[in-house]
Amino acid sequence: MKIILLGYMASGKSTIGKLLSENNNIPFIDLDKFIEEQENKNISAIFKEDGEVYFRLKEHQYLKELLQKNTDFILSLGGGTPCYAGNMELILADKNSTSVYLKANIRTLLNRLEKSKLKRPLIADLKSDELAEFIAKHLFERSFFYEKSDLKIKIDNKSVNEILTELNNLLP
Numbered sequence: 001m002k003i004i005l006l007g008y009m010a011s012g013k014s015t016i017g018k019l020l021s022e023n024n025n026i027p028f029i030d031l032d033k034f035i036e037e038q039e040n041k042n043i044s045a046i047f048k049e050d051g052e053v054y055f056r057l058k059e060h061q062y063l064k065e066l067l068q069k070n071t072d073f074i075l076s077l078g079g080g081t082p083c084y085a086g087n088m089e090l091i092l093a094d095k096n097s098t099s100v101y102l103k104a105n106i107r108t109l110l111n112r113l114e115k116s117k118l119k120r121p122l123i124a125d126l127k128s129d130e131l132a133e134f135i136a137k138h139l140f141e142r143s144f145f146y147e148k149s150d151l152k153i154k155i156d157n158k159s160v161n162e163i164l165t166e167l168n169n170l171l172p
């Protein structure tokens with residue numbers, strides 16, 4: 001089985017994915033890291049030098065490649081992955097995949113992203129007072145895709161262990 005973790009930036013996809021992988025002994029792949037390795041460049045440099053359209057193209061290409069693998073894995077997506085290039089449809093059509101939306105509210109995301117926005121090219125240049133409005137609008141647009149996931153877990157005010165327990169109980 002493939003488990004695909006998705007959700008907004010800073011919703012904990014990579015953290016939860018890594019721990020779920022260790023606990024269940026299933027290999028972990030982080031799509032952003034995979035793209036960086038394949039392209040030999042970090043995400044910020046890809047956005048800056050090649051542009052977002054190129055990034056979305058590569059994101060789609062590598063996601064497709066990974067879904068075609070015949071092995072089990074836990075995959076954490078980038079925050080935008082489900083919202084471009086028919087990626088969410090591709091995931092939902094894959095009968096061996098279970099998609100999980102790590103659902104966070106605006107306050108949780110704002111708190112986390114204020115501390116970690118610099119490594120994220122979409123928000124790195126936003127001022128603190130612009131960030132809340134950006135997240136609110138962006139999350140509203142993206143929720144349409146995220147909500148299509150097979151499973152949803154609310155993560156606000158929960159510890160990593162609580163989220164992992166909930167997830168393990170929900171997984172088929």
Ligand code: S3P
Pocket residue numbers: 007008009010032043077078079080081120121122
């Ligand atoms: C993006 C989220 C990032 C990364 C890229 C674009 C997005 O991943 O894929 O900067 O569009 O939300 P994280 O969700 O891991 O920050």
